Amino acid sequence: xxxxxxxxxxxxxxxxxxxxxxxxxxxxxxxxxxxxxxxxxxxxxxxxxxxxxxxxxxxxxxxxxxxxxxxxxxxxxxxxxxx
Amino acid sequence: xxxxxxxxxxxxxxxxxxxxxxxxxxxxxxxxxxxxxxxxxxxxxxxxxxxxxxxxxxxxxxxxxxxxxxxxxxxxxxxxxxxxxxxxxxxxxxxxxxxxxxxxxxxxxxxxxxxxxxxxxxxxxxxxxxxxxxxxxxxxxxxxxxxxxxxxxxxxxxxxxxxxxxxxxxxxxxxxxxxxxxxxxxxxxxxxxxxxxxxxxxxxxxxxxxxxxxxxxxxxxxxxxxxxxxxxxxxxxxxxxxxxxxxxxxxxxxxxxxxxxxxxxxxxxxxxxxxxxxxxxxxxxxxxxxxxxxxxxxxxxxxxxxxxxxxxxxxxxxxxxxxxxxxxxxxxxxxxxxxxxxxxxxxxxxxxxxxxxxxxxxxxxxxxxxxxxxxxxxxxxxxxxxxxxxxxxxxxxxxxx
Numbered sequence: 001x002x003x004x005x006x007x008x009x010x011x012x013x014x015x016x017x018x019x020x021x022x023x024x025x026x027x028x029x030x031x032x033x034x035x036x037x038x039x040x041x042x043x044x045x046x047x048x049x050x051x052x053x054x055x056x057x058x059x060x061x062x063x064x065x066x067x068x069x070x071x072x073x074x075x076x077x078x079x080x081x082x083x
Numbered sequence: 084x085x086x087x088x089x090x091x092x093x094x095x096x097x098x099x100x101x102x103x104x105x106x107x108x109x110x111x112x113x114x115x116x117x118x119x120x121x122x123x124x125x126x127x128x129x130x131x132x133x134x135x136x137x138x139x140x141x142x143x144x145x146x147x148x149x150x151x152x153x154x155x156x157x158x159x160x161x162x163x164x165x166x167x168x169x170x171x172x173x174x175x176x177x178x179x180x181x182x183x184x185x186x187x188x189x190x191x192x193x194x195x196x197x198x199x200x201x202x203x204x205x206x207x208x209x210x211x212x213x214x215x216x217x218x219x220x221x222x223x224x225x226x227x228x229x230x231x232x233x234x235x236x237x238x239x240x241x242x243x244x245x246x247x248x249x250x251x252x253x254x255x256x257x258x259x260x261x262x263x264x265x266x267x268x269x270x271x272x273x274x275x276x277x278x279x280x281x282x283x284x285x286x287x288x289x290x291x292x293x294x295x296x297x298x299x300x301x302x303x304x305x306x307x308x309x310x311x312x313x314x315x316x317x318x319x320x321x322x323x324x325x326x327x328x329x330x331x332x333x334x335x336x337x338x339x340x341x342x343x344x345x346x347x348x349x350x351x352x353x354x355x356x357x358x359x360x361x362x363x364x365x366x367x368x369x370x371x372x373x374x375x376x377x378x379x380x381x382x383x384x385x386x387x388x389x390x391x392x393x394x395x396x397x398x399x400x401x402x403x404x405x406x407x408x409x410x411x412x413x414x415x416x417x418x419x420x421x422x423x424x425x426x427x428x429x430x431x432x433x434x435x436x437x438x439x440x441x442x443x444x445x446x447x448x449x450x451x452x453x454x455x456x457x458x459x460x461x462x463x464x465x466x467x468x469x470x471x472x473x474x475x476x477x478x479x480x481x482x483x484x
Contacts, residue, residue, distance in 0.1 A: 022137020038137070045204040052200075 327358025372401025
């Protein structure tokens, strides 16, 4: 599955889930900071669960240490999927 | 030490009769029932009408009900534009019997079917019994004493009584208090059915000879309590006064009440003494009245112990005839209903009461609501009772403004 995953797929999955968690769909973009769209640590734990399930990768809390924007989350996941 | 007086400035409720405290009061008084097919759901309740999608997602149904009732109570108290006192002097005590049982059940299904990795990271903050008070504290920025109390079907009354004490003793200037319960789930149904507590006929008929168990319901009631001096100083509209509170333990049996209602009687006596109210000045009783064989008999005996000869002259009615038994939320929703009934000088009916049983011979307000005739312009006073599994008894003495 990972071999056919594109960065666009990952971005779509991340955004879809953040919106499902309650973030404002109009405000969620690659450049949006997690703080600005009110995504907190509990949202990231939920997102991690979905990502791990969808892409069969392992993420832990330390991976999110330097994450500031939605794009950072997407890039992190893409890097793991392609590793 | 003179204790401060404590007034009620706002009420909110989500009940099987609909959304809103006045809806509960008006529909019960009119003799409407929220019971359908042997249960009493809050069928009109749509969480996202009352909170953001994110907030709804982070709350068990019981907490969603509390948030909605809490919003209404704060608005009703005139707090919509901001807290009237230092946030550190406003707390929140909510009651619950079970906590987030639907969250527990759903996550257990996930665990069994999909494995530990699929259990929600939100499960704990949703299921914890203190989720309701935490949610109201977060939403409204309440930084005083914030916690929840758990005492089965007495929890709502214990919560309000505890909040009363905090204001009386100066620990808080105001408290947001009440209870919530959302127990209409497969496990909860099965458990109460197996213990024989649920009405097989699906009818809630408190104090009637044909009663055969309670009808389970869900909902939340929240009241805003304030120090009387502070409320008057800010020009608040005052709905009523919490005059007194009594709480006792049966030390008799884990589920059955003492046959003579010993602990329940003592809770009422303590509440009256605490209120400085003579038994002869009680105008209405909002009974626990569950529609179970044991409660309704024991509570009737307890009322006779407390009021003696006069017991038969006081209107006694049970909100559970209209909305079923809201378990931990019952006492809070019933306190809301009692305050509004007293304000209108009305004793709402025990809906469906028709057949007397030997010994169950009080005035259960059969048929329809009745006017409370007050002499000398006196404000009516009521007791609101709650008794829970575990032998927990609590009674509030409430007075209309």
